[in-house]
Amino acid sequence: MHRGKDPKKGFVILRSVERKTTARILDGTDLARRLREEARAQAADLPGPPPGLRVILVGGDPASEAYVSSKTKAMREAGLRAETIRLPADAAPQALLGEIDRANQSAEIDGILVQLPLPPGHDPRRIFDALDPRKDVDGFHPENVGLLHQGRPGFVPCTPAGILALLDDYAIPIAGRRAVVIGRSEIVGKPVAALLTARDATVTLCHSKTRDLPAICREAEIVVAAIGRAGLVTEEFVREGATVIDVGINRLTDIDALPPHLRTRERLRQAIKERGKVLVGDVDFDRVAAVAGWITPVPGGVGPLTVAMLLKNTVRAARLRASRGAGPL
Secondary structure: OOEEEOOOOOOEEEOOOOOOOOOEEOOHHHHHHHHHHHHHHHHHOOOOOOOEEEEEEEOOOHHHHHHHHHHHHHHHHOOOEEEEEEEOOOOOHHHHHHHHHHHHHOOOOOEEEEOOOOOOOOOHHHHHHHOOOOOEOOOOOHHHHHHHHOOOOOOOOHHHHHHHHHHHHOOOOOOOOEEEEEOOOOOOHHHHHHHHHHOOOEEEEEOOOOOOHHHHHHOOOEEEEOOOOOOOEOHHHOOOOOEEEEOOOEEEOOHHHOOHHHHOOHHHHHHHHHHOOEEEOOEOHHHHOOOOOEEOOOOOOOHHHHHHHHHHHHHHHHHHHHHHOOOOO
16 A cells, blocks of 8 residues: 655545555546646637636635635646635625625636635525626536536536546546436536536436435446545445546544444554544545446545636636627626
8 A cells, every 4th residue: 555645735645445456547637737738828828918717715714725725826827817805704795795796897807716615694596696607617607507407508617527528538438328426516416417418428316315326326337426425435336347436525534434334444544543634535445446447536536627627717718708808797
């Protein structure tokens, strides 16, 4: 077993498995690097100032702060402009809506991102509704959601777009295949199901009330796990040779927080003992990798692609605005 660590977060990165691995790894890190370079080149070709993203962060949640930092850093490294507006956790909904309106009206801002989750008291749908759909680089405005489900997408949510890009990069067949998506969130589950359907997959969207989930998943040639439960997907969920996409990022600091079937894993126990925390996906990587044909690791799978797609959406927003003229939208 090989251990490395993310020097910024201090989490132990677990690269190997306790059983013989037969699945091939879907490497999101390499694809994300190429997509960021592509976004850099496209941004450099645009007239005027570089594309600009404004992130609005409400409160000081450590995970949200880390996400915002990684996004803005990636933007700047790609030659884009990025700024963050911070509001206190007790900010009124009207204060957030006011910031969104200012960003909507600004000729210097191409993309707007409201970092989730929002503190209690804010209605996310009301916030999404307030965004200018032409600056909605997260793809959450109802106009962009509707276009996606009509098969003529505007801005596509970043994580689902990254998943499809990864499948395409490895030439994983989609048309005619059976796919199961576990999790029906507005951010990942529903949009990735729509994208797979548009590519002619036969899609089943599962959730916490789905009966006999393992049996349904075993019918799939593509499984996307995006339900936020550490290690939920075990080998009994996966048919031999299936492609398994793990969207989960569960940060754990206590071995007792793991499901029972993971608590005895020595590598997990050792990771928490040595570093005090570990990242675990929604898939039991050790066991599933012995059955699947392709699998994404956590970290290094889907996560880097979310940021890369945010760059691409921001550049696309800038290109669309340049084609309409430089005035406010």
